[in-house]
Amino acid sequence: MPIDFDPEDGDTHQDIRAGVRKLCAQFPGEYWRPLDREAAYPAEFVKAVTAAGYLAALIPEEYGGSGLPLSAAAAIMEEIQRGGCNGAACHAQMYIMGALLRHGNDDQKRKYLPAIARGELRLQAFGVTEPTSGTDTSSIKTFAKRDNAGYIVNGQKIWTSRAEHSDLMLLLARTTPKHQVAKRTDGLSVFILDMRQARENGLTIRPIRTMMNHSTTEVFFDNVPIPAENLIGEEGSGFRYVLSGMNAERILIAAECIGDAKWFIEKATDYAKDRMVFDRPIGKNQGIQFPIARAYAQMRAAELMVQKAAALFDNDMSCGAEANMAKLLAAEASWAAGEACIQTHGGFGFAAEYDIERKFRETRLYQVAPISTNLILSFLAEHVLGLPRSY
Numbered sequence: 001m002p003i004d005f006d007p008e009d010g011d012t013h014q015d016i017r018a019g020v021r022k023l024c025a026q027f028p029g030e031y032w033r034p035l036d037r038e039a040a041y042p043a044e045f046v047k048a049v050t051a052a053g054y055l056a057a058l059i060p061e062e063y064g065g066s067g068l069p070l071s072a073a074a075a076i077m078e079e080i081q082r083g084g085c086n087g088a089a090c091h092a093q094m095y096i097m098g099a100l101l102r103h104g105n106d107d108q109k110r111k112y113l114p115a116i117a118r119g120e121l122r123l124q125a126f127g128v129t130e131p132t133s134g135t136d137t138s139s140i141k142t143f144a145k146r147d148n149a150g151y152i153v154n155g156q157k158i159w160t161s162r163a164e165h166s167d168l169m170l171l172l173a174r175t176t177p178k179h180q181v182a183k184r185t186d187g188l189s190v191f192i193l194d195m196r197q198a199r200e201n202g203l204t205i206r207p208i209r210t211m212m213n214h215s216t217t218e219v220f221f222d223n224v225p226i227p228a229e230n231l232i233g234e235e236g237s238g239f240r241y242v243l244s245g246m247n248a249e250r251i252l253i254a255a256e257c258i259g260d261a262k263w264f265i266e267k268a269t270d271y272a273k274d275r276m277v278f279d280r281p282i283g284k285n286q287g288i289q290f291p292i293a294r295a296y297a298q299m300r301a302a303e304l305m306v307q308k309a310a311a312l313f314d315n316d317m318s319c320g321a322e323a324n325m326a327k328l329l330a331a332e333a334s335w336a337a338g339e340a341c342i343q344t345h346g347g348f349g350f351a352a353e354y355d356i357e358r359k360f361r362e363t364r365l366y367q368v369a370p371i372s373t374n375l376i377l378s379f380l381a382e383h384v385l386g387l388p389r390s391y
């Protein structure tokens, strides 16, 4: 019997959830396993999610999207994960386009958003992280130098996920050297990079093999031209624009972790009821029950924080602390649920055909990316508790 994760709790997105569930049922474990083995992109799944309009949930109706609140987008991502699918193949489009929406000019919005909503253009790549700077974004070295027609970019990004499967990249680059700016976060700018043109003009993409199927890459820029009209907002203010999208990113990833946790909890519970050892279901043993029950409690607490953060975001209220806490708590809850699920399954937890080890590998990422747990704790310590900055 499936667990009723949705008792009457005022969730207004039940229709969306039901639609996503129906779609995900067409992409069972048999679909994901060979892709995982071959590190291949789930093109059919992304096509179906796009065609159903889910990736355009946050694009306003005037630009061809559905203009839904972030809480609806969170429900979509949660259900994708809960259905055993992997939203990492396409989730970035939802939060990346926020920078364009909030800080792009009318021409840029008209040029890109309707085509993204129709699924004709993919904005799936977000180029921030670099090998030498890591989490210290203000130290990135990729430089966009002004020339007559626009900018010329040189440098390198790492962990630029989905770059091979995206038409556009939201790129953060320095436009003024760090030593020439008053604040270390000044002098950074955001661009919409058309990768179809850039690949003919000095852009090289190299895939990185990772422990889960994530289509991540490193990207090299060798005198890549970007037209001036592709600068988002004001030159030098890019860090602020990227930062403003990060709360949405954290909330959506947290929702995915809630979906993963529910998937693990359901699998573990079902198996614990059925699996007979010593002539009794293993679920009769408290040693099996308690880790699942604890993970359930952790998941529900994290879920409340995700809902709180999304509600604040949707009401244009400050939500930095809640978005960060939601991501931290949900990533830990999904990991606890994954651990309980694998332990409940004993040896079978390691068999690929059960999909548990795949989901276990996939959900581990979210304690590191898009922001690692330590950096969230530092944020809370400094900005919420008023403790001294530790770095």
Ligand SMILES: Cc1cc2nc3c(=O)[nH]c(=O)nc-3n(C[C@H](O)[C@H](O)[C@H](O)COP(=O)(O)OP(=O)(O)OC[C@H]3O[C@@H](n4cnc5c(N)ncnc54)[C@H](O)[C@@H]3O)c2cc1C
Pocket: 125, 126, 127, 128, 129, 133, 134, 135, 136, 158, 159, 160, 161, 162, 210, 214, 216, 365, 368, 369, 370, 371, 372, 373, 374, 375, 378, 390, 391
């Ligand atoms: C599969 C994958 C996909 C990704 N996709 C993207 C993407 O699409 N676009 C993109 O731009 N980036 C992407 N990233 C990058 C991701 O956001 C970073 O890996 C993450 O922010 C951590 O940065 P780092 O790897 O450079 O770790 P580092 O900054 O080198 O940190 C290493 C460790 O040290 C800890 N640490 C560092 N400084 C401190 C401190 N002051 N206090 C306490 N602890 C500290 C960190 O918490 C971490 O545990 C992806 C990463 C992965 C692995």
